[in-house]
Amino acid sequence: TTKFAEEFPDREFNFGISEQNMVSSAAGMATSGLIPFVSGYAVFLCMRALDQVRNNIHYPKLNVKIFSSHTGLTPGPDGVTHQAQEDLSIMRSIAGSCVIAPSDPVICKKATFAAANYEGPVYVSLTREPIPNLYTSDVPFEIGKGIVIRDGYDVAIIANRDMVSQALIASVSLEKQGISTKVIDCHTIKPLDEELILEVAKETNAIVTAEDNIKFGGLGSAIAELLVENYPIPMKRVAIDDTFAESGPYHTLLEKYGLSSRHIEKAVKDVLERKKNNQ
Helix, strand or coil, X not given: CHHHHHXXXXXXXXXXXXXXXXXXXXXXXXXXXXXXXXEEEHHHHHHHCHHHHHHHHHCCCCCXXXXXXXXXXXXXHHCHHHCECCHHHHHHCCCCCCXXXXXXXXXXXXXXHHXXXXXXXXXXXXXXXXXXXXXXXXXCCECCECEEEECCCCEXXXXXXXXXXXXXXXXXXXXXXXXXXXXXXXXXXXCCCHHHHHHHHHHHCCEEEEEEEECCCCHHHHHHHHHHHHCCCCEEEEEECCCCCCCCCHHHHHHHXXXXXXXXXXXXXXXXXXXXXXX
C-alpha cells in the first residue's frame, strides 16, 4: 500500500485506526463507479467493521475488494488480539460473499487482478509471515477453481493459504513412506470448486483438509458439508481447535496447535485407517 501511495498519491486514502469509517467510505466510492481496495488487519476488517462489511457492502452487493493481512496464526508474536483465526469462517457465512485465500505470491498477484475484474464484493485473506513461492507465473488461476499441485491416489489433501506449503511438505514425506497423496490448493473457499472436490473424493475415497483457521465454518466445514450431502467418505480436518492461541514464533505455533506438516501426516494416516476399515 505504501508503494501504491507513492505512485498514485491521489488514489490512496489512509484512514488510520478507523476501519469502520474506511469500509463505509469504500462503499460510498463503489456507488460512484470506483473499485475501492480496502486493506487492513483481518481481525479489524472482519470483526470491528463487520457491521459495515455486511450491511454497507454485501447487502447492496457493492463492488468493493477487501484485502486483509495478519490472518490465522501468521501474526505469531502479535498475540490473540491480532491473530485472525476466524476470518474465513466469518466472511464465508455472509450472503453473496466471495472468499479467496492465496497460497503464495504468484497466486496472490493473480487473485488481485481477478478480484478487480470480479463484479461484486471480494475478500482476500493474506498472511503476515512470508509464504514460499509454490508456482511459476504461468499457473492458471480462476476464482472458484482449485489447483491440483501433486497427483496421487490414496488420499487427497485439500488446503489453502499458508497450509498449502505444509500440505506439500507432508505429501513429500508420505510419498517416502509409500503413501500417495493428491494435493489440492483450494484457494477459493467460496464459491467452492465442488466439481473438483467431488471428483477427487471419488478417486481417493479419503480426504484431509488443512487450514490455518478455527475448525468451525471454514474450509473443512465447507468440504464436509459438500461431502455429507453428496458423497460421504472418511475425512479428517486439520485446523485450529476450539481455543485461542498464544504469542510466539509462527512455526512454533503451527506445531503447538496441530497445524504443521507432521500433524497433516498423522491425519492422513488416521483417515487411511478408517478408509481401510470401511472397505
